[in-house]
Amino acid sequence: MSSQEPVFSSDLAGIIVGETAISDVQGELGLLSYRGIDINELVAGPFLHVAWLVLFGEMPDAQQQSRLKSFMCRHSSLSHAEIDMLKHVPRDLHPMLMLQGLVPLLTLPEEKRLEVEPEAEHGLFLAAKISALVAAHYRLSQNKVILAPVPGKRFHENFLTMFTGTAPTEEQRRMLDAAQILQMEHSFNCGTFAGRVCASSLAPIQSSISASIGTLFGKLHGGADQAALEMAMAIGSPEKAEAYVQNSLANKEKIMGMGHREYRTVDPRAKILKPMAVELCQDAESKNLLATLVAVEEACQRAFADKDREIWANVEFYKGAVFHSLGIPTHFFTAMFAMSRVYGYIAHFLEFSRDSRLIRPRARYIGPPVGSHSKSAA
Numbered sequence: 453m454s455s456q457e458p459v460f461s462s463d464l465a466g467i468i469v470g471e472t473a474i475s476d477v478q479g480e481l482g483l484l485s486y487r488g489i490d491i492n493e494l495v496a497g498p499f500l501h502v503a504w505l506v507l508f509g510e511m512p513d514a515q516q517q518s519r520l521k522s523f524m525c526r527h528s529s530l531s532h533a534e535i536d537m538l539k540h541v542p543r544d545l546h547p548m549l550m551l552q553g554l555v556p557l558l559t560l561p562e563e564k565r566l567e568v569e570p571e572a573e574h575g576l577f578l579a580a581k582i583s584a585l586v587a588a589h590y591r592l593s594q595n596k597v598i599l600a601p602v603p604g605k606r607f608h609e610n611f612l613t614m615f616t617g618t619a620p621t622e623e624q625r626r627m628l629d630a631a632q633i634l635q636m637e638h639s640f641n642c643g644t645f646a647g648r649v650c651a652s653s654l655a656p657i658q659s660s661i662s663a664s665i666g667t668l669f670g671k672l673h674g675g676a677d678q679a680a681l682e683m684a685m686a687i688g689s690p691e692k693a694e695a696y697v698q699n700s701l702a703n704k705e706k707i708m709g710m711g712h713r714e715y716r717t718v719d720p721r722a723k724i725l726k727p728m729a730v731e732l733c734q735d736a737e738s739k740n741l742l743a744t745l746v747a748v749e750e751a752c753q754r755a756f757a758d759k760d761r762e763i764w765a766n767v768e769f770y771k772g773a774v775f776h777s778l779g780i781p782t783h784f785f786t787a788m789f790a791m792s793r794v795y796g797y798i799a800h801f802l803e804f805s806r807d808s809r810l811i812r813p814r815a816r817y818i819g820p821p822v823g824s825h826s827k828s829a830a
Contacts, residue, residue, distance in 0.1 A: 460816060469811075470648070474506060474799045475637040482717040486637055495724055499629040500524060500607050503579075503795040506637050507572060507802065516566075520576075521607070523565055527580035528601040528610060530588055534558070535598060538585060543593045547787035548669040550589050551582060555665065556658045571657050571805065575798030578661055582794055583607075586787045587614035608632070611791075616779045624778055627732050631774050634721040635767060635789055637796035643668040647797050648804050652811040657801050664797045665790050671708060674768075674793070677785040680709030681772030684744040685782075693747035701755055709769030710752050721767035729773040738777045745773060 461467050476485045484491045486502065487509050494502050500520055504512040512520060530538070537557060541550050558581055560574045588598045596617065601610035608628045612620040620628070638644070647664035651657075668674035687696050700707050733742045749765045756763045775785050 469640065469645070470804070472639060472800065472803060473509070474796070474803060475639050477639045480717070482720050482723075484638070484720045491634065491720055492724065495630045495633050497633070498606070499632055502633050502636065506795050507575070507799045508568070519566055522603070523576065524580045524607055525601045525603055525605070525610065527561075527577050528584045528607075528614075530581070530584045530598065530600075534581070534584075535588065538588055539592065541589070543589075545589075546669075547586055547589050547784050548665060548675075548790065551585060551787060551790055552662050552666045552669070554585060555582065555662045558658065560658070569802070572798065572802055575657055575661070575794075575801065578658060579791075579794045579798065583611050583791050584614070586784065586791060587611060590615055590781075590784060591617075612778065618779075620778070623732070627728055627774060628778060630728060631725060631771055632788070632792035634725060635771070636792045637799065638793075642670075642673045643793065644796060644800050648800055649811045651801050651804050652808055654808070657798070660801050661794060661797050664793070668790055668793065669786060674786045674789045676708045676766070676768035677772045677775070677789060678782045680745070680769050681741065681776060681782050681785070683708060684741045684748070684772075687744050687748070689740060690743045690747035693744055694751045697748060697751035697755060707748065707752060709765055709772075710749065711763050711766065717762075718764045719766040722765050722770060725767055725770045725774065726765070729770045729777075732777045733773050735777070738773065741776060742770075742773045745769060 459467060474487065476483075476488075478484070486494060486506050489505070494505075501511055501517065504510075504516065504520060537554065538550075541554070555578060558578060561577055564570065564573060566573050566576065584601075591598050591614075599614045599617065601614060605613075606625060606629075609620060609625045612618075612624065612628065640648075643664040646667040647660040650660040650663040671679050683696075687693055697707065729742055733739055745765075749769065752763050771789075772782065772785055775788055776782070780788060
């Protein structure tokens with residue numbers, strides 16, 4: 453047995469805990485790819501086609517495209533039992549808590565329609581239901597009628613209609629496709645790793661996804677999108693951004709959406725999303741919020757440059773402006789993230805389950821030695 457002290461890292465920084473062929477995050481270079489394809493090549497593609505690529509490693513053929521579109525539309529409609537279950541959830545409950553609680557309660561279908569492994573079909577079923585639950589929870593919170601998807605419509609066209617009650621423009625649908633593709637998968641991020649830990653115990657896929665959703669909710673992970681836009685709302689205007697940043701840094705307060713744990717240069721997703729936000733945010737309120745975000749990023753960069761350091765906004769920072777312009781309220785931003793990242797969770801569940809081992813790290817004990825209390829008492 454080796455006497456060498458095991459590597460210790462309280463946050464697992466730099467520790468390799470597994471292998472994956474799903475996505476590659478090259479933080480030093482600012483590159484992200486899914487299944488070996490650069491994100492810049494995928495972002496303009498159909499959302500569900502990229503989801504299929506992430507799950508199965510190749511783009512769907514024409515027959516698979518047709519089956520997938522029909523399957524996702526069919527299961528994006530809530531049953532009477534599912535609606536009754538949702539109606540028992542408090543209408544002001546944060547949608548992330550709603551999803552974490554209800555996903556494990558969904559009854560998985562027995563029939564097989566996609567000719568893929570059962571866990572993959574169950575995962576796609578849950579992904580469709582998550583979109584339906586998000587839209588229906590919002591509708592109920594507004595005392596509005598729950599809407600059903602329309603066969604033949606694209607996935608996010610149906611979602612935005614079910615959420616807002618109004619059919620989106622082609623540009624809005626395209627923007628949501630792109631934003632959701634950008635955040636679909638990101639290697640062993642915090643939420644994905646939580647799902648892998650859950651899956652390692654041989655828990656079912658709905659438990660694994662629920663664990664990932666609960667982890668995604670945190671402000672240091674997926675919740676940064678809501679926090680960043682609410683920050684811009686609180687600042688109020690671009691002119692006040694400099695003072696806000698200086699005050700935050702002086703008080704050692706984290707500015708949500710600035711910097712990224714993996715990237716040492718510009719987050720490649722933010723590089724794509726920022727000009728999209730500029731293009732989409734055309735009304736006065738959206739323009740002001742976006743200008744405030746830009747002013748915050750520039751103020752942060754000036755402050756860090758004074759210390760010979762660089763910092764850049766991550767994907768969460770500008771994503772909120774895109775969602776806001778689509779009519780999605782801030783407290784639903786992270787649920788939108790979950791709607792996309794769930795495909796990454798499914799892919800990792802499938803990959804890990806093929807050769808899983810129970811994840812059981814060691815802890816370094818730093819408490820009192822055995823018997824110390826009894827000796828002091830004597």
